[in-house]
Amino acid sequence: MVYGSDAIDEDGEWAILNHRSVGPFRRIWNDHPILLTVSAAFLVRLFVVMFVFRDQTDPASNHAQFGWEMGWVARSIVQGHGFSSPFFPTTGPTGLVPPIFPYLIAGIFHVFGLYTTKAAFAVLSINSLLSALTCIPIYFSTRYALGDRVATLAAWGWAIYPYSIYFSAARVWDYALTGLLFTTCFCIAQRLHDQKRLLAWLGFGVLYGVAMLANPSVLPIFPVFLVLAVYQRRRVGGHWFLHGAVAVLGALAILMPWTIHNYRTLHVVRPVRDNFWMECWAGNNGDTFESNAKWAHPASSDVEMKRFVSVGEISYLAEKQVLATTFIRQHPAFFVGVSLRRAFCYWTGFWSFAPAYLQQEPLQNADILFCTSMTVLMLIGAFSFWRRDRDSALPYLVLIALFPLTYYVTHASPDYRQPIEPEIIVLAVMGAQFLRRRLSSDAIPQDVEDETNRLSEATTV
Numbered sequence: 001m002v003y004g005s006d007a008i009d010e011d012g013e014w015a016i017l018n019h020r021s022v023g024p025f026r027r028i029w030n031d032h033p034i035l036l037t038v039s040a041a042f043l044v045r046l047f048v049v050m051f052v053f054r055d056q057t058d059p060a061s062n063h064a065q066f067g068w069e070m071g072w073v074a075r076s077i078v079q080g081h082g083f084s085s086p087f088f089p090t091t092g093p094t095g096l097v098p099p100i101f102p103y104l105i106a107g108i109f110h111v112f113g114l115y116t117t118k119a120a121f122a123v124l125s126i127n128s129l130l131s132a133l134t135c136i137p138i139y140f141s142t143r144y145a146l147g148d149r150v151a152t153l154a155a156w157g158w159a160i161y162p163y164s165i166y167f168s169a170a171r172v173w174d175y176a177l178t179g180l181l182f183t184t185c186f187c188i189a190q191r192l193h194d195q196k197r198l199l200a201w202l203g204f205g206v207l208y209g210v211a212m213l214a215n216p217s218v219l220p221i222f223p224v225f226l227v228l229a230v231y232q233r234r235r236v237g238g239h240w241f242l243h244g245a246v247a248v249l250g251a252l253a254i255l256m257p258w259t260i261h262n263y264r265t266l267h268v269v270r271p272v273r274d275n276f277w278m279e280c281w282a283g284n285n286g287d288t289f290e291s292n293a294k295w296a297h298p299a300s301s302d303v304e305m306k307r308f309v310s311v312g313e314i315s316y317l318a319e320k321q322v323l324a325t326t327f328i329r330q331h332p333a334f335f336v337g338v339s340l341r342r343a344f345c346y347w348t349g350f351w352s353f354a355p356a357y358l359q360q361e362p363l364q365n366a367d368i369l370f371c372t373s374m375t376v377l378m379l380i381g382a383f384s385f386w387r388r389d390r391d392s393a394l395p396y397l398v399l400i401a402l403f404p405l406t407y408y409v410t411h412a413s414p415d416y417r418q419p420i421e422p423e424i425i426v427l428a429v430m431g432a433q434f435l436r437r438r439l440s441s442d443a444i445p446q447d448v449e450d451e452t453n454r455l456s457e458a459t460t461v
Contacts, residue, residue: 034155056123069087209255277324349364
C-alpha cells in the first residue's frame, strides 16, 4: 500500500485497470446488467415464437386466433374500410377496441400480408420485444423502492415468468404493449413528486394517455397515481395543484383526438372503448358454467352475431346495458356471490371442477397451483413490504387492490392480470425473501442464535 496525497488504494487501482482492460461490449454488460436480463427475456420469448407463430394463421373461425377483435379491425383498416368491423362481418365503425394495437397489426399486415405466417412471426416478435423491455421499468421502479438486489431478482423473475412469456410470445393481443407502457407509468409515478419541472408532469400525463389508448383498463388508476404524487408534492412544498393540472391536461390532450373520432363516427361520446356493457352482460346473466359465457358474445355465438349485425353496435350495447342492469337489480345476492367468485378466480385461477368445464379448460388445475402460489407469495410480500416502508409500499398495494375491481363485476381470467403482473412479481419476490429469511432463522439452533446475538451486542457496545 502506498501512502500520501496522491496514493491510490491497490484494490481500487486494480479495479480501474481491470475495467479499462476489458472490451467495450463487456464493459457495457458490467455497467448495465439489466441489458443482459432484457436480452435473455427476448431470446426466451423468441424461442417460443418459433414454435407457435404458425398457429396464428389458422383460418378457423374466420382467423379468430389472429387477434380476435383486434385482428378483424386491423383487417378492415388494411382493406380500406377504416377503424371498423370488430367481428368478421362488415358492421361499420366501432369503439369496441382501443386504437393503438389494431393499427400496429394493420401496419404489419400492410408490410407482410393479411394473415400470413410472416405477419404472425412479426407481431409475436414485436410482442416479445415489448415484454422483454418491460424488465427495464420493473428494475428501476423496484430499485427505487427496495434496492438493487430485489430489483435484479424481480427483473429476472419477469424474464422467465410463464404468464409473461405465454401472453407475449403466443397470443396476438395488447398484453405486452400495455404492460410496458403501464409499468413505465408506474415507475415514473413513484418519483413524480420529486419533479419540480412542469414538463415532467406533462410528460407523465402524455405517457399515461398513450397507455390508456393501448388499453383503457388502466384509466381508473391514473387519478390514484396522480393523487398520491400531488399529496407527496404538497408535503414537500411547491405548486402541487398546478403540477397535477398539467398532468391531467397532458392525458386529455392524448385522449381527446380519439374521443372526437369516436363521436364523429359513432355519434356518441366514447373516450376510448365502449364494450363494458357487453362484457358485463356476458358475466352477469345467470349462467355460471364459465366466467365469460360464450353464448353471450358475438365472437362465439351466431345468435348474438346476427343481433349485432341487425341492430348495429350502439343499439346492441344499449340492449346489453338494459339486460345487465336489470338482471343485477333483480338478483343482487346472486351478483354479489358471483362477483366474489370472480375475485377468487382472479387470484387463484379456479372457477369450477365440473368435468365438462375441465374438458374445456384442461390447464385450469395447473393454473390453480401456479396462480395461487404467486398470490400467496404476493400477499406475504405485501405484508412484509408494508411493515418495512409504508410510503414505498402504498402504490403497490393500492394497485393490486383497485385495478381488478372492474373484472370482479364482469368476468375474470388470468390474462386480465397482465397489466399489474410486474408489480405482482415484485411483491412475490419480497414474499419469497421473507420466507427464506424466516426458514434460515428457524434452522439456526437457539443456543447458536443466542450466542450470535450476544456477540453482536458486545461488539456494538
